[in-house]
Amino acid sequence: xxxxxxxxxAVSLVKPGSSLMGDGFLGVSAPIKLFEGLRDxxxxxxxxxxxxxxxxxxxxxxxILAVNKQLKKIICAHAGTSREITKQYFANxxxxxxxxxxxxxxxxxxAGAGLGGVLTPVGVGTMxxxxxxxxxxxxxxxxxxxxxxxxxxxxxxxxxxxxxxLYCHGTSKTLTLEMAxxxxxxxxxxxxxxxxxDIEPSDVYVPGMLVDYIVQGLTPAENVTYYKELWSRHNLLxxxxx
Numbered sequence: 001x002x003x004x005x006x007x008x009x010a011v012s013l014v015k016p017g018s019s020l021m022g023d024g025f026l027g028v029s030a031p032i033k034l035f036e037g038l039r040d041x042x043x044x045x046x047x048x049x050x051x052x053x054x055x056x057x058x059x060x061x062x063x064i065l066a067v068n069k070q071l072k073k074i075i076c077a078h079a080g081t082s083r084e085i086t087k088q089y090f091a092n093x094x095x096x097x098x099x100x101x102x103x104x105x106x107x108x109x110x111a112g113a114g115l116g117g118v119l120t121p122v123g124v125g126t127m128x129x130x131x132x133x134x135x136x137x138x139x140x141x142x143x144x145x146x147x148x149x150x151x152x153x154x155x156x157x158x159x160x161x162x163x164x165x166l167y168c169h170g171t172s173k174t175l176t177l178e179m180a181x182x183x184x185x186x187x188x189x190x191x192x193x194x195x196x197x198d199i200e201p202s203d204v205y206v207p208g209m210l211v212d213y214i215v216q217g218l219t220p221a222e223n224v225t226y227y228k229e230l231w232s233r234h235n236l237l238x239x240x241x242x
Contacts, residue, residue: 112181
């Protein structure tokens with residue numbers, strides 16, 4: 001059964017040199033409080049595995065780990081929304097391994113499923129050939145990508161019950177389940193913690209057997225306030241949005 005712990009306890013499980021999967025896509029399903037806690041802990045030399053970095057107008061969310069110089073490598077599909085990461089990359093201060101977004105998702109899924117790799121035509125004829133074996137099957141060329149696993153995954157859910165079962169709404173699912181399957185330690189940041197039975201079995205997106213720890217993140221109201229203030233700072237809200 002998953003254990004409910006503090007942010008400080010959760011981030012202490014990320015050790016220097018660890019690989020870390022980060023949930024979230026431009027702010028959607030981002031475990032904001034876990035990233036802030038990890039920044040405060042100052043743990044360094046991390047390899048971050050995340051499809052896309054945060055909202056592009058301001059360094060917040062996962063980008064704060066780069067600002068604090070805690071990342072040595074990123075495995076991602078796109079990093080250009082972070083000015084800090086872009087700056088460090090061109091200054092050779094951080095390594096970035098770029099993998100096409102759908103392929104990255106499949107590599108994470110393959111790790112969780114115990115598969116030996118992902119065979120895909122995506123990347124054939126591009127720079128991806130420099131770092132992946134080319135295989136010909138039935139007269140067609142493919143690239144072989146290794147599975148991607150991690151020491152720790154920070155995932156996000158709308159609700160968790162006290163057994164660790166997670167409910168995720170709509171597009172907030174992102175790579176939540178895939179990361180929960182592919183990491184050795186899974187820490188779920190949730191908006192609300194409820195009693196066992198309060199989440200309908202058919203609504204469980206990530207079963208509790210995959211979740212090791214639960215932390216209380218921003219509540220639904222706090223989440224709305226966080227993003228309204230963020231978008232307002234950059235004049236991205238219309239009058240109706242307020």
